[in-house]
Amino acid sequence: MNQQFRKIFLLGTAILCSILAQAQQSKPNIIFILADDLGYGNLASYNSKSPVATPNIDQLGKEGIRFTDFYSGTTVCAPSRCALLTGKHMGHAYIRGNTRLPLRAKDSTLAQLLQQSGYRTGMFGKWGLGEAGTTGSPEIKGFDEFFGYLNQRHAHNYYTDHLFQVKNGKMRRVKRDSTVYTQDEILDHAMGFIRENRNKPFFLYLPFTLPHAELAPPAKDLQPFLNADGSSKLGPETPYPQGGGSYRSQPTPHAAFAAMVSKLDRNVGEIMALVKQLGLDDNTYIFFTSDNGPHKEGGGDPVYFDSNGQLKGLKRDLYEGGIRVPLLVRAPGKVSAGQVSNIQWAFWDILPTFTDLAQTRTFPGLDGLSYRSALNGKEPTKKHDYLYWQFNEGYIQEAVLRGKWKLLRFKRQDTPARFELYDLSEDIGETHDLAASHPDIVKELTGIMLKSKSPAENPEFDWSATEK
Incomplete structure (x- = not known):
């Protein structure tokens, strides 16, 4: 009798484990790529006059959907990311301007929700919502792995002697070779995370620092935009002098910015290629957007690059050019290809949309709504009557x-x-x-x-x- 009971118990356990494994496998992977200060007009798919080709990023929209009326959390870095990860707009968020103050213990994030529902969570790039030892440190806010910058000021330097890493639940400061471009190392960590977690659902948040100033790409990335004599292929340049803040000098700022946008595009292409190579295409959403409008810092020239396209305003404005940002979403078999949508939604909708995709719980009291149906160009059953922004500076x-x-x-x-x-x-x-x-x-x-x-x-x- 005991032996029969044991057989039944083992069979039931095996069936339950199989059901749970299938449920976990059915959860989609989510990759969210966040550019830093990339304008609405810096992508060819949004602006035919853009002087820099962005074929890989544009391909996301060709193979999925391109949103024309998507908005950031606000018009600068930290509060925009706060809206993204907490699901609250600037009328209710704790962080409403650029600051080094951390999220509080009671400020829960999207990463925590996905982590609690079985997702492996990784972030590689710029955090901006709390430093080591604070209540806003990444490992406390739901990330199993992290490699990159903790605060915005540090992220102005692409050639730093240290970054920070979370591994096995612990934060540590990592010494590094300051002659190596940080974006290259950050990308390597992100690619490794995808490989290591190919057999389990993962949420990969990639808040890259490109193309934020300083305008200092590696020589190999800058070279295609220079003539043999070292002059810029993008015409006469006005050098950016050293001493203009925290950014280094740059003799060819137009060529440097073009190189950084081009590098960002190649990096997105590398991520897409790896997802395909690992056979994850059919169960992976890739989102691409920017944290706010284009900058004019460190030699940045949004007029030359037509960075806001037909929009008015830049970073630090609440005109459309400061807050309307590109959003392209690709997920073969889940998102129909070649769509263009003018549905209005914003960063604070990402949290409930992603928890809807993951079929997991969300928080009460959010400003955001799930726009999952919008990913196939459909009007959501519930949508915003209005969108609200605030900027304090x-x-x-x-x-x-x-x-x-x-x-x-x-x-x-x-x-x-x-x-x-x-x-x-x-x-x-x-x-x-x-x-x-x-x-x-x-x-x-x-x-x-x-x-x-x-x-x-x-x-x-x-x-x-x-x-x-």
Whole structure:
């Protein structure tokens, strides 16, 4: 009797293990590639006038879907990433501006949810939400593995003598050869992570530093953009002098920026090729986007590169050029090829969308919604009535987008608020301010702004003084 019971028990255990294994295997792999300060117009698939070819990134859209109306969390690094990973927009997020303050213990992330549901989680690149020993350190916020920069200032240096690594739950500072370009080493770690986890579901977050300043690509990457005499193939250059902040000098900034965008594109192609080589294509989503609009730092020239395309504004603006970013998604067999979608959604929707893909729980109280159906160009059953942004750097900028109407609010301390209103369906370049002729819409959207925000819990981003 005991022997028969044991056989039944072992058979039941084997069946259960098989079911659990199949369930785990059915969970899709998710690769999320985040460029740093890449403009809406820096990709050929978004801007035919872009002087730099980006065939691999554009291929993601050709083999999947390209979104034309996708938005970042805000217009600079740290808060945009906070919105991405916590599912909260700038009216409710803890980090609402560039800072070295960490996420708190109570600020949960997308990586934690996926990790808890059986995903192996890896991040390689720039974190920006907490340093070693703080409540925001990557290993505390859900990453099994990490290699890269912990804060934004350090990430300005592509030739550093150290980076940081998480392995076996421990953070450590890693000495490295400062003559080796960090992007190359970061990519190697990312590729190794894919290989090591090919037989289990994984979430790979790749917040690359390209093409953020400093403009200092390796000689081998710069060479194709230089003539034999060392001059730039991109025409006359204005050298960027040393002493202009934390960035090194660059005699050919146009060629250097082109080389960095081209390198980013090749790296994306290498990731795509590895996924195919390992037979993971049919069960892997690859997302590509940027954290905010294009920069003009360290010799960056968004005018020459038409980096914002037909949009107005750059990094640090809440005009479209500062927050509308490319999004391309590829997943053969799951996402139909060759689609273009104008569905409006944003970084805070990524968390619930990814937990929906992974068929796992999400958090209550999120600002984001699942846009999983949008990945096949379908209108979500539930979507936003409006999108809201805020930016805190010297003064307050706010923006609300509802359908075709976008309202911007600018408020400095001891001065009245100033409003601008645009009809994006007729004026995507935000050139004709309609605030004076549509006071009813200004009033209505101002009401949405007021209800979209709670007082900043972090005093660094407390705007109350500017409201007096």
